[in-house]
Amino acid sequence: MTRLSSAVRGLVTAFAALLAVTAATVPARAATEPQAPPDFVALRTVDATIMQEMRYLTPHNFVGKRIDGYLQPLCILTRPAAEALHEAQQKLLREGYTLKVYDCYRPQRAVDHFVRWAKDLDDQAMKGEFYPNVDKTRLFEDGYIAERSGHSRGSTMDLTLVKLPAKPTRPYAPGEPLVPCYAPKGQRFPDNSVDMGTGYDCFDTLSHTVDPRIQCEQRANRLRLKSTLEGLGFVNLAEEWWHYTYKPETFPDTYFDFPVSAKSLADSD
Template identity: 45%
Template sequence: MRNALVTIVVFTLIGWNACSHADQPTTLSPAKTAAAANLVDIRSLVPDIAEDIKYAGSDNFVGAPVDGYRAPKCFLLRPVAEALTRVEHDLRAQHMRLKLWDCYRPARAVANFVRWAHDLGDQRTKPQHYPALDKSKLLDGYIATVSGHSRGSTTDLTMERCAADGTGCEPLDMGTHFDFFDVRAHTDAPGVTAQQHANRLLLRDAMERGGFRNYKMEWWHYTFTPEPTPHTIYDVPVQ
């Protein structure tokens, strides 16, 4: 059953990649461990980086721990993790920090999302995550597109402002919470305040300086470019 679900994910990703990687299909890596996939825990580089890995718990749009997340950890391909470390260090010099919600995402987790999206009877998280959108529309630009996380080069995050000594960090007001499926979550959405938009641009500028590009439909979503393995997805558990 899991192999069948992973096949669904591969086809989903091929569809998403058609615009940017049309010359080569996406393949599933045979790697069975993080080391074999060159995935590293960001905390091996920044031990005290702020994390709240949403899919390892129930505070997410599925409303339950997601397949493949056996621990609340952020894994990324090593070059991507090193680039994110540089962004974090640059921000700390400005009394700012990143806070990570998701990083590498196993293919089986994406299959979990697709399965959940097709279960139209499960509306438990609608008020918090897609209040103005019919659940049947979530695969049109929201859930399907974040499948790029399985390539190990994408992270979902926000930014915090800290005291001069690095303590008392508080998240910037970005106008919506993470995984809010609505036009207000678009990076340049007109329905947020000037300060909220400025905060989004502050995050975008910091990430772009580090080599990451934003997905315009989600202010929190960034992909390192060029991706180290743009045509390969992984299904190594996060543990």
């Protein structure tokens, strides 16, 4: 009986170990990344002439680090939004301009990264450029940061205009001196876009699309972008001259979390 009990105990121990190994492998299988629905496309497959400067893959943003979920410098949009943007590009090319996108589809994990950063009041590394006049304690209250973003639905993009021929721009060097995003164009961080009065992602009321303090060439540039896009079904967020959503949205109530990567797309093969 002693030998039999020992054998039984051995079998039980082995079976328990097998269960532990099996359980440990389940999360690994479940952790595979979500895929985009077939309605999503890479913008470059619809219009390769639109410039892409995907800021959240780089440290040149208000957080100062690459944002979670951005794996490649790729603009992903729902197909209707991408095709409408192509129409806008065709019109602007005839006028001597090109569109340049800074951000397109944004995974929920990136929005969560923004929220964590906003709650960390000690991290103000990029304040000097992106929010020099805004107390970080007010980012949620003033609407600069939220727990959900229309970008995660796939039909919203941040973009600007570039006069052709486009000039090259230098990369941001982490740690370099910061200049306020509302400084004169020749003083703030160089961008080959036309002068919109502020840089991209400038947390300031001067970024409001029709702020009365923005006049002359800067106002004309904002209105050129606005009139071109609105004529094709895009709607501007009044607080951000760069933010547009194509309507009707393909996914008006769904917030996706697949990574910004070619592998996320159905046509990636």
